[in-house]
Amino acid sequence: MTLGLILAAVVLAATSGLPGVLLRRSSDWGQRIAMWMMVGAAMAGLGGAIGSYGADQTATTAIPWLAAGSPVVGVDALSAFFLFPILLMGGLGAVYGLGYWPQSRHRGNGRKLRLFWGLMVAGLTLLVIARDGMSFLLGWEVMALSAFFLVSTEDYRAQCREAGWVYLIATHVGTLTLFAMFALWRWATGSYALQPAAEGMSMIVKNALFFMALLGFGLKAGMMPLHFWLPSAHANAPSHVSAMLSGIVLKMGIYGLLRMLSLLPSPLPIWGGLILFLGVVSGLLGVVFAIGQHDLKRLLAYHSVENIGIILMGLGLAMLGRCAHRPEWVVLGLAGCLLHVWNHSLFKSLLFLCAGSVVHGAHTREIDRLGGLAKVMPWTAGLFVVGAVAICGLPPLNGFVSELLVYMGSLQGALGGRAGGSGGAGGSAVMLVAPVLAMIGALAVACFVKVIGAVFLGGPRTSAAVNAHESPLSMRMPAMVLAVCCIVIGLAPMAIVPVLDAGIANWAPDLRQSPSSIGDLVPLGTVSTMAIALVVLVVVVGIVLVRRGREAARAGTWDCGYARPTNRMQYSASSFAQMIVVMFNWVLRPRMRMPHVGGLFPPAANMHSHVDDAIMDRVLLPSGRRIEHSFVWFHRFQQGLTQHYVLYILITVIVMLSTLIPFGEFLERLFAP
Amino acid sequence: MLERLIYIALLLIMPPLLLGIINRTKARFAGRTGQPLFQLYYDLAKLMRKGLVLSNTTTWVFIAGPVVTLVTVVLAGLLVPAGPFASPISFTGDLILFAYLFGLARFFTTAAALDTGSAFEGMGSAREVTFACLSEPAMFFALLVLAKVSGTLTLSEMLHGPAGGFPASAVAPLVFIAIGLFVVLLAETCRIPVDDPNTHLELTMIHEVMVLDHSGPLLGVILYAASLKMFVLGAVLLHVIVPIQTGMAWADWALFVIEMGALAVAIGVVESVMARLQMRHVPYLLVAAMLLCGFGFILVVR
Known part of the structure; x- marks a missing residue:
């Protein structure tokens, strides 16, 4: 029954773009039909995912469809966990497209966009319910190829084409690795079925499987240094597609990694250590590169790298815990990893949808050309602030809860194990995650204050910002749904404990007997009380203060009495970030063009700075050029x-x-x- | 219950006095008589009665800045124990909430500064977020040391130390993190050598500059919240410096108040004998604090 609902969702989603293709270009009906079909698919699929928790989770069904290799599908707790964000965003994105990419204004590519949107959601769904290697790869390729067509929606722009090609190459390198991995998997276990492998797999095979999974899935997840395709692809796609790519498609890399790691017997400590290390690198460098950006969507894309880093830290912690027999590391690390997957898909989609509203209203992605949008776009500004507080991991929103879990997991290293001994060397290494995470948090705050300050606060810097307008309800509503999800998870984290527990039990079945519900390890109830108290107190104090301070006057900004300020004199996003960019000069290597201003009457001059991507612009392109020459x-x-x-x-x-x-x-x- | 009420009363009432003590100390060093000890209370009472001048460019974020700061600092204060008494609220992992509440305050304070559209306030806000990137890891290293030494993840028990007091082997790391935490305290509360709270223009380059355009009750809330922050961070630091308890409740309360006053005098002395660092040298100081706390951490895990 539940599987039937999910398969119905796959079919509905896959065919949602077809009516539009058959209808005339000038007709709006194709878009409306596609939207309703996607909403229907989302409802059916979410219903199926919820229902799967009551059903037998180990059951699998083979679909008698030879052309697709008779795929074996089933929904266990891990699949269901990933189904929620896929289907939620699949439906919301289709609604958002109604206002953002209306057929009437995008006759050339609107139909293509919707066709591949539906196909991508179908591919994603198939991918997470696949129970054998072949159908997994089928879903993976449908997802990857539709994503290519979605990224290059505006293929008349050279930037989009270039981003699309880079993405295609990267994703196919990943796919090739996965083909090799599944071939090896079949050779080692005797079948393509995704069932836990028997103990006694040889060390070399195990390591080869792990490193191929890490490469193939890491490319998709966008962990440093395999992230090079990500910023331009996510920046140049239409905004709801960026939301889907950043919020959902990246997570498929994490899903694949989780799935493979749950199947491989007795992992080695080095795997967990490596994942943890890659997480730390991705987290720190992702946010540092984000601070250097001045394109709103590119900045958000780099933040995805950061959040993938946090997710990997949780996973690395869980892997180390499995080796060191510390169930509390496994439970906390994996809970942090899983919950951050949800949270990131919620707040990153929210932020990209808001960024889409900004692009829609002001027609530019350049942060330094905007300003003061909070007055003309109050809804978008408010929603963006919610997303920003959440992504910085600040209380009282959902980002704090998942980061709290990862912190708690890492701090467990400080405590003795259940045997009574100390954490040992592994424990100390794990503890070092905490200061790194603190630094990432502080840098994320810097980055999002910069964005909010330069885009939404202050005064408009250019006419584009002056003439901006609020987006229609069809674009605000999906963002509101996501914001409400962020707030609910932040204020009532206990509500999702059962889902997390089921996911953990599914991933690490050997832990089933030992403690551990998340609820026993972290007092989420108290966290929730504090979060609610925080919100209530802020509202109360705010109302009291505003009531009390009778407004004496509205005046220009005082600014120590400076008489003739203009909006162009505001602190720009680049100046705001400059100190941090200089601090991380050694990795960012910003390109600066600084004119010499001298003499009594200096001529007009302009200054330019840009942060290139470390891998794409400084490793891949130069070496590619050299290879081309030879x-x-x-x-x-x-x-x-x-x-x-x-x-x-x-x-x-x-x-x-x-x-x-x-x-x-x-x-x-x-x-x- | 009574303990909690006393602590909450102290938390809400005592902080402005600390600034009075600091100012008096600085005045003594300069050979002046100085302001009355209770000057900040008078200022707050005056500001609360004043009207509110808002800039044309500002939005709700401008008001949210001071409000969120006040609420978060009070909540953070409720997590910290005073002297040997338990804190009003404590749970496993509250140390992370403690640190992140300050993060939330910073988010809205700096955003409120950018809301005025003034380049000057933008500079202050950029500096605040930059320096926080160094002081936050320092604070976490210090908290790690305390967690490792005491073997718990509850701020209250971490600061009280293991039963029977801190072991002798923990002395060196505790000295390290005490110095580190003192620097973090100076930076977070914007005192010399990081920032000079006395002036509004060129010399005051981080905190005061961010709040230039706040007036009336909003400014009052900002001043009050700043003194609260000093009180809260000071309470954390006192546990590390002087983990002394007499065993008698009334004596412990008196001791706590005296210790807090002594800390304010110490801050005043630092402010009197030192000059403010050049802005580009501030990161070095904070990195030093982070390294000290980091070395403290290495000493406990060796």
């Missing part, structure tokens, strides 16, 4: 004629066959009557 001679084989390429393929296949089969047999087969 392969100039190869151009004679690459003339651009398709027939030639097909010939190459044929030759390659024949050569491969002739080498795989003994030569005599090959000749015999070739010339057999």
Whole structure:
């Protein structure tokens, strides 16, 4: 029954774009039908996901569909956990598209966008319910390819095409690795089924599987240093697509990693250590690079790298706990990891939808060209503040709860194990996560204060900001739903404990007997009381103060009596970030063009600064250019004629066959009557 | 219950006195008589009766700044124990809430400063968030040391130390984090050598500059919340410096108040004998504090 609902959701989502393709370009009906079909798919799928908690979670069903390799599907707690954000955002994004990408104004690419939106949601859903390697890869590729078409929606812009190509290359490198991984998986376990592998797998195979999973899924998750494709792809896609890519699609890398790690027997401590280390690097560098950006959506994209880092820290902690037999590390780390997956998909989608409203209202993504939008777009500003407080991990919103869990997991290193001994060296290493997380938090605050200050507060810097307008209800409503989710999880974290517990029990079945519900390890009830007290007190004190202070006057900003300020004199986002950019000079390497201003009457001058991506612009592009130079001679084989390429393929296949089969047999087969 | 009420009363009433003590100390050093000890109380009473001048550019965020700061600092104060008494609220992991409440306050204070659209206030706000990136890890290192030494994750028990007092082996790390925490206290409450709270213009470059445009009750709330913050961070520091208890409740309360006053005198002395650092040197001081706390951490885990 629950599976039926979810499969219905897959079919509905996959076909949601078709009516639009069949209808005329000028008709709005295709979009409305697609929206309702997506909402229906979301309702059905969410219903199925909720229902799955009552049903038998180990059951799997084979779908008798030979063309797709008879996929085996099933919904366990881990699948259901990831289904929630996918379907929620799938439905909300379709509603958002109604105002953001209306067919009437985007006749050229509106139909394409909706077709691939539906396909991507279907692919994502199939991916998380897949129980064998082949259907997993099928879902993975449907997702990855639809995402490519979505990123290059505006393919008449060179930037979008370029972002799309980089994304396509990156995702296919990942897919190739996954093909290799599943082939090895089949060789080692005897089937493609995603069932826990038996103990006694050889060390080399286990390590190979782990590192291939880390590479393939890490590329998709965008962990440093495999994040290079992410900023431009997420910045150049339409905003609800960016929300989906950042909020949901990245998490599929995490899902894949979680799934594989739950199947591999007796993990090595080095795996957990490596994941933890990569998490620390991604978290710290992600936020530092975000601070250097001046494109609103690029900045948000880098924050995804940061949050993936936090998620990986939780996962690394859980893995180390499995090796060190510290169930409380596993429970807290994994709970932090899982909850941050949800939270990040909520607040990052919220922020991208708000950024979309800004782009929609002011027609620019440049932070330094905006300003004062809170007055013309009060809803968007308020929603953005909610998202920003949440992503900084501040109480009373949801980001705080998941970061609290990761902190608690890492601080457990300070306490003795249940055997009574101290945490040992592993414990001390794990504890070091706490100061790093503190620094990430402080940097995130700096980054989002910069964004809010430069985009929404102060006065408008350009005419684009003056003429901005609030977005329609169809765009605000999805953002409001996400904001409410953030607030509810922040104020009542106890409500999601059962879902987390089920996910943890599913991931680490060997822990089922030992303590541990999250609720026993972290007093979420008290946290919730404090959060509610915080909100209530702020509201009460605010009302009392505003009542008490009769408003004497509205005047210009005093600013120590400066008489003629202009809006262009405001502190810009770049100046705000400058101290931190200088502090992290060693990794950011900002490019500055600073004119010399001298003499009595200096001429007009302008200053320019830009932070390049560390991997893309400083490693991949230069080395790619060098490789290209050394392969100039190869151009004679690459003339651009398709027939030639097909010939190459044929030759390659024949050569491969002739080498795989003994030569005599090959000749015999070739010339057999 | 009575303990809690006494503590909450102290928390809400005593902080402005600390600034009076600091000012008196500085005046003595300068050979002046100085303001009355209770000057800040008079100022607060006056400000609360005044009207509110708002800038044309501001929005609700401008009002949220002081309000959120006040509420978060009071809540953070409720998590910290005074002397040997238990804190009014305590639970496992409250140390993280404690640190993050200050983060929330910073978020809204700095955003409120940017809301005025003034470059000057923007500078202050940029400095505040930058320096926090160094002082927050320092504070967490210090909290890690306390967690490791006491073996709990509750702020109250961490600060009280293990039963029977801190062990002798914990002395060196505790000295390290005491110095580190003192620097964090000076930076977070914007005292010399990090910031000079006495002037409004060129010399005061972090906190005071952010609140230039706040007036009337909002300014009152800001001043009050700043003194509360000093009280709360001071209470944390006192546990590390002087973990002395007499065992008699009334004597312990008196001791706590005296210790707090002595801390204010110490801050006043530092402010009198030192000059404010150049702005570009402030990060070095904070990094030093972070390193000290980090070394303290290494000493406890070795």
